[in-house]
């Protein structure tokens with residue numbers, strides 16, 4: 309039996325890949341997308357959910373979890389519609405793959421495999437990530453909560469960041485000697501650069517959408533509320549020398565590049581990145597969307613169990629004090645990602661036409677009713693429009709958008725795109741010269 313027979317390829321398949329699927333928001337995205345797909349998509353459509361994990365044990369456990377979730381959903385539907393289980397189960401297919409974003413070769417291997425075995429991709433949700441923090445400044449944390457609870461629970465300034473963290477070497481040792489290679493920032497690589505390469509290699513699959521259908525492949529990049537402008541240093545985009553904000557820097561880079569990917573100023577670099585030489589009626593350029601999950605209770609910041617409970621309580625209090633950015637549970641935190649993954653193309657296009665390209669966040673009301681909410685981005689506002697002003701949900705460093713700030717944002721985006729494209733090409737050459745690159749075609 310060929311291994312291709314194990315790979316689901318249903319007719320009318322909707323192919324969604326999620327990175328970091330085995331825990332936290334990744335799991336929330338996987339379970340939520342099953343629910344929403346079954347509720348909102350026509351019966352002739354099937355979901356192919358491609359989960360990616362760093363090892364098979366985590367992959368098997370994730371498959372077990374999502375299968376159990378699907379069984380639970382079916383049981384609920386059975387109560388109102390006996391016999392529907394078979395139909396529902398036939399519409400959801402799972403597949404698991406290996407991906408370590410800190411290994412560029414791992415990114416290439418997965419991409420090659422997908423390109424050889426998958427007819428197309430509709431959505432890639434770049435969710436995996438690390439915080440790179442080493443602890444908390446406790447006195448500052450306590451003081452921050454006592455002074456301004458909501459602020460402290462939404463935009464913490466008391467996390468202590470690891471400094472100078474670099475990913476393990478990409479090139480194998482030769483004759484017992486390590487290869488000379490430039491450092492690759494660890495947080496930068498896990499949160500941004502690994503996904504950046506993945507998006508590049510998967511672009512041809514994401515592009516397989518005939519123009520006549522009016523749909524586009526979607527690359528969904530996960531950012532954060534903590535993507536402060538001042539944390540991104542144009543001379544150190546990898547955040548290696550950053551004193552206290554490698555994570556925030558990687559998220560600001562995500563915002564800047566994701567949002568400027570639609571502007572004419574970056575079109576050369578973006579076209580090169582999306583690598584679509586054979587533009588035909590059967591292909592459409594994929595689009596990049598930026599999202600964030602608000603504040604969700606996961607183990608991205610490791611705490612002793614008792615403090616984890618305290619953290620969750622602190623989040624609920626923040627919500628009840630008026631924070632819209634505390635979805636807290638995994639499924640609610642995943643609302644923005646899943647909405648971006650499943651919304652009709654015409655809905656997204658119309659919203660962007662009316663209000664500009666934006667950063668889409670998971671939010672809730674006092675009662676925990678989740679919704680998707682535009683989020684302010686420093687230098688861009690809510691949609692790149694001057695004069696737009698919403699009071700709610702602004703970060704402590706927020707300033708009203710000016711023409712100069714808007715221009716600077718665009719200029720920074722252009723620089724970042726050029727730098728990232730150069731870095732991608734440099735690393736591809738380096739892997740090739742070391743004889744370990746995985747060639748795609």
Ligand SMILES: NC(=O)c1ccc[n+]([C@@H]2O[C@H](COP(=O)([O-])OP(=O)(O)OC[C@H]3O[C@@H](n4cnc5c(N)ncnc54)[C@H](OP(=O)(O)O)[C@@H]3O)[C@@H](O)[C@H]2O)c1
Pocket residue numbers: 327328329330331332333334361362366407408409410411434435436437438498499530531532533600601602603604605606607608609
């Ligand atoms: N939680 C929040 O409140 C919050 C807020 C803003 C943004 N975010 C963003 O949301 C995303 C998910 O975070 P989370 O809170 O769900 O964190 P989490 O529970 O720690 O999950 C992170 C996931 O990423 C995977 N991962 C980490 N490093 C990886 C690598 N090198 N290669 C492949 N996978 C890797 C982890 O896999 P392993 O199990 O193998 O480590 C895990 O599945 C991140 O991008 C984070 O920045 C979260």
